[in-house]
Amino acid sequence: MDCHSLATLPRVVTISPYGTWASPISSAEAAAVASGPQWAGLHPDSSGSGEHLWWAEGQPTEGGRVALFRRFSGEAPVRLLSAPWNVRNRVHEYGGRPYVVLDDSRVVFTNWDDQRVYLLEIGSEPVALTPEPETRHGLRFGDLVAPPGGTEVWCVREEITGPGPTDVRRSLVAIGLDGSLRELCASHRFMTAPQSSPDGAHVAWIGWNHPDMPWDATELCVAPVGPDGSVGEHRVLAGGPGEAVCQVEWADNRSVYAVTDPDGWWNLFRIDLDGTARNLAPIEDELGGPLWKLGARWFAPLGDGRHAVLRGGTLAVLDENAGTVTDLDVPSLSWSSPLAASGSVVVGIASGSTSHGAVYRVDLKNGECDQVTVPPAGLDDPAWLPVPEARVFTGPDGERIPAYVYPPTNPDFAAPEGELPPYVVHVHGGPTGRISGTLDNEFTYFTSRGIGVVAVNYGGSTGYGRAFRERLREQWGVVDVQDCAAVATALAEEGTADPDRLAIRGGSAGGWTTAASLTSVKVYRCGAAYYPILDLLGWASGETHDFESRYLDSIVGKLPDTERRYLDRSPSTRVDQLAGPILMLQGLEDEICPPVQCERFASQLAGTGVEHAHLTFEGEQHGFRKAETVAVSLEAELSFYGQVLGFVPVGVPTLELSR
Template identity: 45%
Template sequence: MITEAPATTLPYGQWPSPITAEQVAASSGGLTWPAPVGQETWWCASDPQTATVRLMRCGEDGTAPAPVLGPGWSVRNRSLGYGGRPYLVLQHSGDGHLLVFTDHRDQRVHRAQVPVLPGGASAEPVPAPLTPPDEPGVETCYAGFVPGPGDEVWCVRETTREATGPEDADPAGRTSREIVAIPLDGRAAADPTAIRVVARSHHFISGVRISPDGRRLAWIGWDHPRMPWEATDLMVARLADGVAVDPERVLGGGEVSVPQAEWAAPDTLLAMADPDGWANLHRIRLSDDGAHQVTNLLPMERECAGALWRVDPAWFAVTDAGVVLRHGVGDQQLALFDPATGALQPLAPDWTEFQGDLGADRQTVALVAGSAALGTAVLRVPLPTAPDAPTAPARRCTAPAADPTAPWRAVPQRRTAQAPDGHQVHYVYHPPTNPAVRGPQGETPPLLIHVHGGPTSATGATPDTEFSYFCSRGFAVASVDYGGSTGYGRAYRDRLRHTWGQVDVDDSVTVARALAAEGLADPARTAVRGGSAGGWTTLACLARTDEFCAGAVYYPISDALDWAGGSTHDFESRYLEYLIGRLPQDRERYEQVSPLAHADDISAPLVMLQGADDFICRPEQAQRIVDAVSARGLWHRYLVFDGEGHGFRKADSVARSILAEVELYEHVMGLVIDRGTPQ
């Protein structure tokens, strides 16, 4: 009989761990934009070693994933500041695939002929530009490609001019968007007039879709000051000579958001919309007389879509087998829905998290999925070919590598905490996890409260290497879905309306106190961390409460008045009207909640981590806080990373940030934290 060696007892926070900062950096890249391409599956994968986004693919024969393009190409764009669907694959028999994509270096659209697998695995395509280079002082982005009629692709074009002076500072006045048709023969690369404008409507545009018969065009639009999760318009127009005419809104507006729509037939659209407070699947039967019929096909108090942060997200797909969609509050389910019978058939039952960038053809869907037990992967899900046919199992396209540190990785748990006013705060708990060590009897672990960005975002319940770095050393981590988070209905999200800097702080405190009350955290050794909007909340927690002994602040918003005055990008330049209020009438509220206005109240040490090239939360936002705490002699560290924007992509930046946090917690909590041995 084999017995395990007894665990060593060591103080929490001082456990040895094989998970290194370098491993955290290596795993920091994400998977996005999957799509079935014939028998192949394609997706984008961030590469922290090169700070690029590689376009990857694999075949149905189980071949290892391989890059589609050679080194140096980075398949992403800066549309909306956060990017949009960056590629489209057109299948051509015999000659392989025609790939259309955007490259991050010049933001131009390119095309490349890609041989099919397996023979194409060793061939390196030679891309050629389809759009012209930008003129000085202008940046053009393209995203959300769909096949157009003839030899064209259609997409959303975003054009931004540089500011010429203080009177031209408002990014909204310097940015425009329109639906355009790009010829595939390459003539527009030298002749900008070869790009045809198909439609103009709103300041923001997403989800361009041509009807199956080619007679109509649908798209989603919205205008300042609304954010797309507040209200959008689903537009439909006739197509005449390749141009949209007589556009009309068929769903949305008011207090209704439509984040995605797809054609089910030449006269029928399916769309996600939330007139009842939850993003559910609706059908719009179009009528020539304008008497369109709108029906909620699947009413439920569960979200079937998320927030529209990027151009052309997708939470559902129309296929020959039915509608594939995800639904759920917290843990999600993937299902096949039959609009004719109302039947809802589970798909991929072992997975509980599904990103909003699903790709599909008529028989297959590809998506990025996750679960607490299985991690995160690109899945290819074949669909039944007949109503009574069984569903085939999902195939994992990105197989997990052998991981000797797996026993040290925390398994997340979804939980709720009750606030003093009775409402529930959702969060994901990552417990201290180490197979060889346990904490002393009667001691509680240090706690890191993690605040996600957005703030209209959400935290996933999948294993996280960054969190496990700390959990394997004896920390607990709680990632809070504070009021304002997506996934729990409009009412939960609207708790943050005009209360940013208050509700998010209070909910973070609620979770910290709940874990302390359960004996799962040491209230004297509880820190807070977060980036972007989470950086704002981290600063606000340090300024407004005495709950936290330290803060790790990543590329934050610190001065709401400055941010509202045009120091950020167009997409979020009016966001604060929802989060805080309108200026000048609500100026007092801005001053009450802005962390910079209360920087003198920050008494807990902090680290500030900032990208030098961040145009969303600019370095001066971080610098002002650093200047304020420096003037008072408060312990801090300030790291600015050259070549980094909003969110760190370089492995070195990620690793150095983790080690800066380690130094902070050692200083404040009196710990000696194991750094691990770099592999």
């Protein structure tokens, strides 16, 4: 028998209970793609013959640092900064755009370790442009942009003014390439970097104040620039209560393009300096998103009245002359911010149902869509990759609940006849975030072992308009919990999932919903909470960073009037109602959801008889970045589910549970 005949032999399928399937996808392989490319950008070549593509990319196997990459037209990508350089910053703790390209050979970037701004001339060592702060990370810079002139960089600066997490002052500053620094303005508590008009006579930026979050209400500001570079008094062109501007770019010297939502949907407007505004293509769809990270871009002007836009993750072209938004005929991918464009070329980051996030280059002239980066090998065999099914469920209040179902998928195994699989409900963070239904390395780790995953876009998620987003107003811990429970229950009732083996997992706000669910509904047997919020009152009273320190005003209620609500909904006050075991995983350098919340909860659980585990990780902030952390967490989570849901997973150490 020749090799060809062997290759065509039918695959031998082993019958084994769900959760016990052997998988070629190891925790190490899943961890290797824990952080993909980000902050893709495009810079025209000075010769006019092509363009440079730039992007940052997480390096999980190098301690989670972020590296900077560049690719010339037609050449292979080059990594410009080796360890220990780490192209990140702490502005708002979530960070802002960490680099800006000046020309073919110069780029300015922020470095995580000292939070300083550096100038890199290709071929030389980086040179610091900002001073060493008196206290560690006492000065932070982010959302870097390059105004006309090429002699300075504009950005947001954070100054730590005291010991408390809200002791922060922000301003817009100009950093000279000679190391000089001048303040431009400080209009709001929170601001995006200023954008210069083509003639340099005006600057525009977005600002907002507590208690608003940038998806609740922001203001689009414009101010004149004096001959000496000073910024004058600003005027508000758009935004205010109930309207959130999330991106601004100059159209010409007398008008700007802005994504804003006065009608409940983030659409693209052209706004003149006298305040006259026109929606360029009215559409009941989102062309913008939440400003979790400063520097996000959901549209990029192409010229001639056309713009590359993101419509709910789909790459499209908005034609302001025709008033239309047309999806591009490119491979089926889900695109994410930021977009960049130059001429007919669009660059962005996209992923698919069976493909990880990568940088893509689209040429609108010929329709070519080229993948620029290649994710690490190990998760590229489609036989083991679940194809998510987009579903819409109905909540208890009659509202629709979008979700993506990732079924157990392994070509080498099948479950015994009649057995239903365990399912894990995945809750995204934010809570003002969303799931896009693309390949997820953590989901695949579980589905390839016989555990289904359903990812829920509960009320409060973005991508469905302001009304859907505001379902969570004063209802956090209620609507999110009910929507996730409704999806889990529906899967059980239709025979997709085993009703006795349902679990829930999530990180940050998703960790909150995990714990809140376990202490308020009887749907799940257990849950895994990554860096969660567990005590609302503590979190709102000085235990989180400035950016979100007033977030709960809108999604829970204003203190002190609603203090009883804070107490009643917090898992920390409902430990005796815990429906089942809980696994908590926490980074010890987390400034957003601090370790003290898990520590207190674990102390409350001690001696109660409820099984639990509390894992902590040195050197991790909010969201795990190190490959070894991600791998240990996945193995612990799998062992946890096995012990509680009644199966013995293959090849992972047994997680010790406390009582």
